[in-house]
Amino acid sequence: MREVEEAAFARGVKVEALMDEAGAGIAQVVRKFFPQPGTCAVFAGKGHNGGDALVASEYLRRAGWKIDIHLAYAEEDYSELTRKHLQIVAQASRLRSDETASQRLAPPLIILDGLLGLGAKHLLREPIRSAAREINRRRRDENAFVFAVDLPSGIDSDTGEVDPEDCVVADFTVAIGFAKHGLIVDQAVEHVGGIEIVPLVDLVLPERAVMELLAAPRAFAPLLPRRNFSSYKNQFGRVGIVAGSEGFLGAAIMATEGALRAGAGLVDLFVPKEIYGAISARAPEEAMVKPLRSYKDLLDEKVDVWAVGPGLGRDRASDILKFIDNAQAPMVVDADALNALAGKLPTLKKCAGPRLLTPHTGEMDRLVESGKMSRAGRARTFCEHFPVTLLLKGSRTVVCERGKPLSYNSTGHPGMATGGMGDVLTGVCAGLIAQKLSIYDAARVGAWVCGRAAQMSIFHSGASQESLLPRDVLNHLGEAFNDMRM
Numbered sequence: 001m002r003e004v005e006e007a008a009f010a011r012g013v014k015v016e017a018l019m020d021e022a023g024a025g026i027a028q029v030v031r032k033f034f035p036q037p038g039t040c041a042v043f044a045g046k047g048h049n050g051g052d053a054l055v056a057s058e059y060l061r062r063a064g065w066k067i068d069i070h071l072a073y074a075e076e077d078y079s080e081l082t083r084k085h086l087q088i089v090a091q092a093s094r095l096r097s098d099e100t101a102s103q104r105l106a107p108p109l110i111i112l113d114g115l116l117g118l119g120a121k122h123l124l125r126e127p128i129r130s131a132a133r134e135i136n137r138r139r140r141d142e143n144a145f146v147f148a149v150d151l152p153s154g155i156d157s158d159t160g161e162v163d164p165e166d167c168v169v170a171d172f173t174v175a176i177g178f179a180k181h182g183l184i185v186d187q188a189v190e191h192v193g194g195i196e197i198v199p200l201v202d203l204v205l206p207e208r209a210v211m212e213l214l215a216a217p218r219a220f221a222p223l224l225p226r227r228n229f230s231s232y233k234n235q236f237g238r239v240g241i242v243a244g245s246e247g248f249l250g251a252a253i254m255a256t257e258g259a260l261r262a263g264a265g266l267v268d269l270f271v272p273k274e275i276y277g278a279i280s281a282r283a284p285e286e287a288m289v290k291p292l293r294s295y296k297d298l299l300d301e302k303v304d305v306w307a308v309g310p311g312l313g314r315d316r317a318s319d320i321l322k323f324i325d326n327a328q329a330p331m332v333v334d335a336d337a338l339n340a341l342a343g344k345l346p347t348l349k350k351c352a353g354p355r356l357l358t359p360h361t362g363e364m365d366r367l368v369e370s371g372k373m374s375r376a377g378r379a380r381t382f383c384e385h386f387p388v389t390l391l392l393k394g395s396r397t398v399v400c401e402r403g404k405p406l407s408y409n410s411t412g413h414p415g416m417a418t419g420g421m422g423d424v425l426t427g428v429c430a431g432l433i434a435q436k437l438s439i440y441d442a443a444r445v446g447a448w449v450c451g452r453a454a455q456m457s458i459f460h461s462g463a464s465q466e467s468l469l470p471r472d473v474l475n476h477l478g479e480a481f482n483d484m485r486m
Contacts, residue, residue: 023055053114237434251311258427411451
């Protein structure tokens with residue numbers, strides 16, 4: 001970040017121009033999740049990070065928000081540029097000081113953490129420690145939503161180490177320009193929350209090999225261009241879903257609808273003969289439900305991509321294993337199909353077609369022991385041994401494939417920790433592969449849109465962490481795909 005900033009300054013770009021662009025982007029992120037004005041409390045440090053937060057607050061004020069400024073230091077200690085924006089905000093606040101109590105805005109209450117920026121270390125000192133403690137108190141006691149500017153105060157931007165007592169807990173971290181490595185390491189997840197990127201047009205990354213990526217919509221939009229007016233269903237692929245068993249009908253249905261809503265042209269749902277009647281009565285009308293007598297018969301089906309595992313049960317693990325081994329089309333392997341692979345991992349070295357594995361942490365533990373390895377380390381090690389793409393689900397989902405950068409997802413919400421979310425993701429990934437995305441790209445886009453749909457369910461449609469359901473994610477997938485293209 002320092003390197004690209006210095007290069008921009010050498011080209012004549014002004015610091016104030018970057019600060020204004022950053023502040024405008026931060027305000028835009030806030031309004032994406034909170035479109036109705038409320039109260040914005042700004043905790044500003046004395047450096048340019050505080051200036052970014054103050055500029056954002058001025059944009060929010062113009063949009064109708066009430067602004068409440070909290071300075072960590074005496075005003076004379078602030079940098080010249082930050083002090084300039086502080087005075088602008090203070091002047092605008094004085095012009096509104098005649099508001100009556102009834103005119104003052106109600107919640108939502110959001111907090112901008114602009115205390116510390118790039119290069120700050122994780123161990124907090126006064127007066128920043130007290131300010132960070134107050135941010136966390138208001139988040140806990142007043143239901144404030146915290147947007148950290150560039151990084152939560154108390155996190156080392158390089159290592160991800162956190163202050164053990166008072167590190168700010170953010171709901172969103174708004175990374176300026178590019179995400180910093182410290183935001184994506186395991187120990188930082190609880191403090192970083194969702195990650196939003198504010199790109200700055202004058203900052204250009206130097207040419208060098210990239211080892212890690214953060215999923216971002218501007219990289220995904222070209223993968224799913226607007227369809228030609230003359231498009232027809234066969235151009236967008238046929239997905240075959242092998243799922244469901246007695247007592248586990250919902251998993252098959254959610255995976256099916258995920259594939260449909262991700263844009264697959266045709267979706268066939270193959271289910272055991274004994275549950276065909278029950279599934280047919282509940283399955284989406286747009287899907288074709290087919291009774292399955294033998295897994296061997298699936299090899300004769302003309303399918304562009306398979307999704308295998310949701311709700312299958314473990315009674316036919318050997319048959320599933322043979323199908324994973326012999327099917328030539330790409331395959332998303334999830335749930336009980338992953339359980340069938342446990343102890344049989346050499347199968348993955350000789351599969352007839354490409355495979356995307358989508359385990360959560362428990363399923364990954366059944367596949368291979370991890371010891372004390374990080375999630376990123378586990379993913380890389382697994383893909384070094386097996387020629388597959390791995391989507392390791394979690395609060396910072398990682399996608400790994402040998403020879404490609406490790407990708408971290410930036411979206412999602414704690415409300416997704418409920419049964420069925422993985423079934424939706426399986427269908428979505430299969431639907432994207434059917435549309436000719438590479439397995440690696442389909443995994444990255446699938447994780448991003450499902451996470452964004454969950455966020456939209458919470459912030460746009462009144463769901464809560466407790467009430468969020470997979471069907472809410474399904475219902476907001478269209479909105480998430482549209483947001484990816486904005």
